[in-house]
Amino acid sequence: MKIVIIPSGFKECLSAEEVAASMDLGVRRFDPYVQTVMVPMIDGGEGFAETIVKIKKGKLISQEVIGPVHDKIESHFGIYEENGIKTAVIEMAAVAGLKLVPHAKRNPLQTTTFGVGQLIKAALDAKVTHILIGCGDSGTSDGGAGMAQALGVRFHDKQQQVLDISGGGDLPQIAYIDNSDIDPRLANVQIDVACNWHNILCGDKGVARVFAPQKGASPEEVEQLAYNLEHYAQLIWQHKGIDVRTAQGSGASGGLGAGLLAFTEATLHPRFEIIMQYIQIEEHIKGADLVLTAEGCLDHQTPNGKIPAEVARIAGYLGVPVIAITGTIGEGASANYTSGIAAYTSIIQSPISLEKAMKNASAWIADSAETAVRQIQVGYQIAERKYKREIV
Numbered sequence: 001m002k003i004v005i006i007p008s009g010f011k012e013c014l015s016a017e018e019v020a021a022s023m024d025l026g027v028r029r030f031d032p033y034v035q036t037v038m039v040p041m042i043d044g045g046e047g048f049a050e051t052i053v054k055i056k057k058g059k060l061i062s063q064e065v066i067g068p069v070h071d072k073i074e075s076h077f078g079i080y081e082e083n084g085i086k087t088a089v090i091e092m093a094a095v096a097g098l099k100l101v102p103h104a105k106r107n108p109l110q111t112t113t114f115g116v117g118q119l120i121k122a123a124l125d126a127k128v129t130h131i132l133i134g135c136g137d138s139g140t141s142d143g144g145a146g147m148a149q150a151l152g153v154r155f156h157d158k159q160q161q162v163l164d165i166s167g168g169g170d171l172p173q174i175a176y177i178d179n180s181d182i183d184p185r186l187a188n189v190q191i192d193v194a195c196n197w198h199n200i201l202c203g204d205k206g207v208a209r210v211f212a213p214q215k216g217a218s219p220e221e222v223e224q225l226a227y228n229l230e231h232y233a234q235l236i237w238q239h240k241g242i243d244v245r246t247a248q249g250s251g252a253s254g255g256l257g258a259g260l261l262a263f264t265e266a267t268l269h270p271r272f273e274i275i276m277q278y279i280q281i282e283e284h285i286k287g288a289d290l291v292l293t294a295e296g297c298l299d300h301q302t303p304n305g306k307i308p309a310e311v312a313r314i315a316g317y318l319g320v321p322v323i324a325i326t327g328t329i330g331e332g333a334s335a336n337y338t339s340g341i342a343a344y345t346s347i348i349q350s351p352i353s354l355e356k357a358m359k360n361a362s363a364w365i366a367d368s369a370e371t372a373v374r375q376i377q378v379g380y381q382i383a384e385r386k387y388k389r390e391i392v
Helices: 017-030 048-055 114-125 146-150 168-173 184-188 205-217 219-240 251-264 271-275 308-319 333-339 354-391
Strands: 004-006 037-038 057-065 072-082 085-091 130-134 154-156 176-178 189-197 268-270 290-298 322-329 343-346
Touching: 004 017, 004 308, 017 037, 017 290, 017 354, 048 057, 048 072, 048 130, 072 114, 085 114, 085 333, 114 130, 114 146, 114 184, 130 271, 146 154, 146 251, 168 219, 176 219, 189 271, 205 219, 205 251, 219 251, 251 268, 268 271, 268 354, 290 308, 290 354, 308 322, 308 333, 322 354, 343 354
Parallel strands: 004 037, 004 290, 085 130, 130 189, 189 268, 290 322, 322 343
Antiparallel strands: 057 072, 072 085, 154 176
16 A cells, blocks of 8 residues: 655644654554555645755755844744755744744734845845745734835834834724835845735735734724725725735735735736746655545645645646545534545544643544544455455
């Protein structure tokens, strides 16, 4: 039997590589001789820069920046060269990710993407001609305003005073956008962004209403943030002539996608489209008997471009069944059956605290993978017995 293991990471808990290793351990507990292929996946979030640089034999560069809660942190970006093009790889999660926001400070009205702009400037200082940005696992919802400030954009209030936008809560104060001092080197650099193509900035399915609760916003704060981002989008339209309200990918990373569109003229791409340029999975899946994938939470949003659904789409085209292992099963998870996932299971088998679940995640992932292949073995046995009865 050949089993291909293609998981994403468990956010704030385990990297994709760690999840893959745990799944492999579980499979081999059942049968140490089974053929397994591990293909840890990235989705633009945690581990994006390190993985791309490793594939391209580049290097990671440390950089001190302002983190999401306005303190100094040590972050990084990657550099690699290919065909005469020097590329910087920036991972939003490594500078303004949710993992960097202490639980007591999780409020997207007060977190900033300023550090993302600092990393872009550091990449420009390194004389790159191409910047690849991974948007995912963010702890912010400032529409990329913090990033824009770091690059030289100035936001003014009604009295023409320069504002210090410290988070999504400050956006309504903006009356005028001045980008006359934006870093001129941006004009000579191609910026590509790997993002969730289905995320939009505004409206009922806008980033505030869909993702702000996960970042610590109360229902009242969600509506406040939705209003603030509408105001921000209107200003961008007035001063830049760019409609970011419902542009595909504009809501990525709390609206960082919109800020990148408006102020750096970046091109947004479906994240799987970008990732597949670096990690080829079709050749691994061909000829496999089973694909095991994984994600921290499986719910109604998973079919909208998340790794398990994209893996299932490719595997389905190649006629290989997919089982997903997840940390938690969220609302509307059954929608994943229509995306090509044949079955899914949670590693959590009884009520447990989040702290304990995260502590035991690696062992429980192994247990779930072992259980999955044992259940498949039962299916083989049933099919074999049926076959024998039919030929008697």
